[in-house]
Amino acid sequence: MQSSVGVCSSSSSNWLFRFSAAAAPLLPSSLTFPISKSSSSSLITLSTPSLISSPLRSTASASAADSSHLTEMASNDAQDPRLPRISSAIRVIPDFPKPGIMFQDITTLLLDTKAFKDTIDLFVERYRDQNISVVAGVEARGFIFGPPIALAIGAKFVPMRKPNKLPGEVISEEYSLEYGTDKMEMHVGAVQAGDRALVIDDLIATGGTLCAAIKLLERVGAQVVECACVIELPELKGREKLTGKPLFVLVKGA
Amino acid sequence: MSAYRDEDEDPRLHGIKTKIRVVPHFPKSGIMFQDITTLLLDPKAFKDTIDLFVERYKGKNINVVAGIEARGFIFGPPIALAIGAKFVPLRKPKKLPGKVISQEYILEYGRDCLEMHVGAVEAGERALVVDDLIATGGTLCAAMDLLERVGAEVVECACVIELPELKGRERLNGKPLYVLVEYLEV
Numbered sequence: 001m002q003s004s005v006g007v008c009s010s011s012s013s014n015w016l017f018r019f020s021a022a023a024a025p026l027l028p029s030s031l032t033f034p035i036s037k038s039s040s041s042s043l044i045t046l047s048t049p050s051l052i053s054s055p056l057r058s059t060a061s062a063s064a065a066d067s068s069h070l071t072e073m074a075s076n077d078a079q080d081p082r083l084p085r086i087s088s089a090i091r092v093i094p095d096f097p098k099p100g101i102m103f104q105d106i107t108t109l110l111l112d113t114k115a116f117k118d119t120i121d122l123f124v125e126r127y128r129d130q131n132i133s134v135v136a137g138v139e140a141r142g143f144i145f146g147p148p149i150a151l152a153i154g155a156k157f158v159p160m161r162k163p164n165k166l167p168g169e170v171i172s173e174e175y176s177l178e179y180g181t182d183k184m185e186m187h188v189g190a191v192q193a194g195d196r197a198l199v200i201d202d203l204i205a206t207g208g209t210l211c212a213a214i215k216l217l218e219r220v221g222a223q224v225v226e227c228a229c230v231i232e233l234p235e236l237k238g239r240e241k242l243t244g245k246p247l248f249v250l251v252k253g254a
Numbered sequence: 255m256s257a258y259r260d261e262d263e264d265p266r267l268h269g270i271k272t273k274i275r276v277v278p279h280f281p282k283s284g285i286m287f288q289d290i291t292t293l294l295l296d297p298k299a300f301k302d303t304i305d306l307f308v309e310r311y312k313g314k315n316i317n318v319v320a321g322i323e324a325r326g327f328i329f330g331p332p333i334a335l336a337i338g339a340k341f342v343p344l345r346k347p348k349k350l351p352g353k354v355i356s357q358e359y360i361l362e363y364g365r366d367c368l369e370m371h372v373g374a375v376e377a378g379e380r381a382l383v384v385d386d387l388i389a390t391g392g393t394l395c396a397a398m399d400l401l402e403r404v405g406a407e408v409v410e411c412a413c414v415i416e417l418p419e420l421k422g423r424e425r426l427n428g429k430p431l432y433v434l435v436e437y438l439e440v
Contacts, residue, residue: 093351103351107371110331110341117335143327144343147294148335151301157294157328165324167277167287187291 082118087251089115090231104231104253106141106202120145122250123228124152127198132225134197136160136186136217138209141202145230149200158190160199160213171219175212184212186220193221203231204247207238214245266302271435273299274415288415288437290325290386304329306434307412308336311382316409318381320344322368322397325386329414333384342374344383344397355403359396368396370404377405387415388431391422398429 089109096103110116127149136158137146143159150157161184163172169188174181191197199213204227214224224245232238232249239247273293280287294300311333320342321330327343334341345368347356353372358365375381383397388411398408408429416422416433423431 091352096351097348105351107343107350107374110334110343111374113334113338113340116331116341120335140324140327140343140345140349143324144331144341147300147328148332150294150297151304151332154297156297157300159291159294159324159328161324164281166291167280167289168275190291190295 080122082115082122083250085112086115086119086122086230090251092253102253104203104233106144106230109230110144119230119250120148120152123149123200123248126228126248127226128153130225131196132198133195134158134191134217134222136191136197136199136213138184138199138201138213139165142200145202146200149198149228155198156190156195158186158197160216161185171216173212173215173219175208177208184209184216186213186216191217191220191222195222197222197224199224199227201227201229203233203253204229204238204249205233205236207236207241210238210247211241211243214243264306266299266306267434269296269299270303270306270414274435274437276437286437286439288387288417290328290414293414294328303414303434304332304336307333307384307432310432311410311412312337314409315380316382317379318342318375318401318406320370320375320381320383320397320401322383322385322393323349326384329386330384333382333412339382340374342370342381344368344370344400355400357396357399357403359392361392362390366393368393368400370400375401375404375406379406380409381406382409383411385411385413387417388413388422388433389417389420391420391425394422394431395425395427398426 086109089112091105091108093103093105095101109119132153132155135146135150135155137143137160139159139161147157163183163185166185166187170185171188172183172185174183197217199210201210204210210227217224226246226248227242228248230250231253232247233253270293273296275289275292277287277289279285293303316337316339319330319334319339321327321344323343323345331341347367347369350369350371354369355372356367356369358367381401383394383401385394388394394411401408410430410432411426413433414435416436418436418438
């Protein structure tokens with residue numbers, strides 16, 4: 001594997017690190033992700049809108065002759081330059097866990113130190129000035145992305161778990177699966193009324209899991225500010241199941 | 255009664271120790287469960303926990319942080335990010351998609367299995383294994399086996415909590431173990 005040494009300049013640090021020249025996914029991706037065009041999340045005002053992949057692309061396209069206008073549009077519309085590498089670091093595994101499902105594997109993203117750091121940075125930049133007091137991460141892959149975000153923004157991290165994993169008093173929320181139901185649990189006392197919360201998971205599909213997490217937080221009086229995922233599968237319309245809560249994602253899977 | 259043993263005292267350790275909640279008789283009678291979720295509710299104590307590991311491993315050329323499902327997923331990634339290492343999840347069976355290698359290990363009653371992705375770790379890479387707690391050492395041992403089978407060098411195992419009476423340290427085939435807090439039944 002080719003590797004090179006680069007200097008990453010980010011707002012948080014300037015340190016030398018090694019990274020793979022190509023993200024070297026373990027298997028070739030069978031799908032390329034379209035770059036994120038997430039719907040706007042109007043609850044959160046961004047001080048530097050160009051930082052994130054919110055769609056600043058206007059639907060009224062300027063004429064080709066108007067190049068100066070296009071140039072200006074391009075700089076405002078620029079996708080965050082970190083996104084393509086993040087997108088290509090995600091591996092798609094066909095027919096897992098069962099035939100017909102194209103599984104979005106983020107473990108290859110975690111092997112790319114720059115892409116993983118950029119993923120976290122993109123969320124941190126969005127939320128650090130939003131007075132978030134709780135980051136709730138959904139077991140188990142939400143445990144990978146949630147804590148680094150929580151640490152960087154000074155919020156509590158609260159694990160949302162499958163049944164019988166959390167010791168002591170819990171509250172539970174049942175939710176539907178394709179066949180049957182499952183349950184999500186949160187510790188009593190972890191979150192207080194008035195806490196401003198994010199819900200984090202690696203991916204939103206149907207939205208059932210995120211919905212259960214939102215409900216648990218709201219039952220104890222927290223305010224769910226936004227749900228944040230690395231990947232969205234828009235065809236499954238999970239965004240509509242979030243009881244009106246905004247959703248922010250970095251990449252969308254076709 | 256129970257006590258946390260005082261070590262050399264990095265001043266941050268006291269704050270960390272007091273944030274760990276002991277829940278009696280979970281998951282079954284007789285077990286004093288060490289609950290780290292209360293630590294995660296204290297941003298300073300959680301940050302101090304990560305900082306203590308990062309200070310130890312930064313600049314030591316660690317290429318891989320392997321975290322054991324699920325609570326190792328909470329501590330491993332922040333450490334990996336801070337020291338510039340890959341994060342590799344070690345998971346229960348059938349969770350990882352694609353090609354995996356498996357390592358079986360013995361439980362008190364029965365067996366369990368830990369899996370790692372083929373290709374995630376390369377021969378010669380220097381690895382840490384991270385989990386919230388070491389008890390008997392069975393899980394950590396399986397994790398080390400997986401890494402060594404692909405030719406990685408396990409530099410150290412790192413846990414927040416050790417239960418020294420269960421002698422897990424001795425099961426690690428001579429690999430060093432670093433913990434922040436020891437829990438003793440007094």
